[in-house]
């Protein structure tokens with residue numbers, strides 16, 4: 523009986539492995555085909571995660587439209603990409619569009635320019651963003667608005683400006699680079715956490731409303747990434763924070779996160795959390811034991827205030 527059982531299990535196991543391998547191969551091929559020659563718009567391509575996303579999407583054969591505020595930095599990146607050693611996919615010379623996400627008029631003009639680059643947009647990666655460090659009681663509303671304009675109203679306006687052309691083609695994919703802080707709120711990050719919570723909510727609604735047009739929506743929520751985000755963060759008085767926080771310095775490499783973004787887009791995932799065990803657990807704690815989560819955050823606020831005062 524034992525001999526018969528083991529003789530039957532081995533081929534079954536190998537069969538299962540074969541089917542799984544075939545499934546992964548098909549998934550990989552479908553992903554490659556989805557990204558090859560796709561027109562991909564990336565905002566905030568001049569730095570950090572956006573820059574690394576540009577590299578991985580370029581290597582996958584996408585037709586890139588790189589967006590940012592700094593024309594020179596965008597041109598430099600275009601040259602850097604063109605100099606990359608040959609990839610297996612055919613590559614395309616990226617185009618660049620310069621605009622500021624806090625300027626609604628500039629967004630409308632930029633959307634028209636973006637559409638002219640390759641005639642359509644297949645994938646929009648809303649990546650640009652700024653962070654914030656400060657106490658709520660010391661922060662004038664103007665500063666909250668600046669963070670909201672960059673992280674929320676700007677991406678929303680750009681998405682709305684590009685959606686009609688996607689709807690017409692019944693094809694398109696919108697990505698929102700949110701944050702784990704779009705799911706949990708950490709003290710002294712109010713404007714940033716609020717902007718990312720708003721991002722999560724807006725793009726969740728968009729996903730449901732766009733299903734009828736076969737337009738995909740992916741919300742990506744990373745934990746800390748080692749980029750210039752904390753250096754570029756604004757403080758309560760609107761000035762640049764200029765500090766590389768320990769948490770940011772110890773964050774994941776933007777190269778690795780960009781690869782995860784590419785995979786999430788290629789697999790048309792609806793939502794991805796790219797964070798370590800502790801922040802991921804905090805998301806569950808916020809949902810399942812909010813009282814405990816609030817106590818932990820209050821204690822964190824007390825500690826941070828004490829260390830600031832000392």
Ligand SMILES: NC(=O)c1ccc[n+]([C@@H]2O[C@H](COP(=O)([O-])OP(=O)(O)OC[C@H]3O[C@@H](n4cnc5c(N)ncnc54)[C@H](OP(=O)(O)O)[C@@H]3O)[C@@H](O)[C@H]2O)c1
Nearest residue numbers: 566568569570571591622623650651701746747749750751
């Ligand atoms: N780093 C992290 O720990 C972390 C964690 C979770 C989520 N994220 C998210 O990841 C995204 C990318 O951030 P990053 O970490 O790569 O930071 P980063 O290195 O500071 O890059 C931010 C990018 O956004 C652009 N940007 C900022 N304000 C803009 C505006 N008003 N108009 C147009 N572009 C603007 C910047 O352009 P300029 O060069 O012109 O300033 C830059 O290209 C952000 O949405 C951020 O919230 C980051």
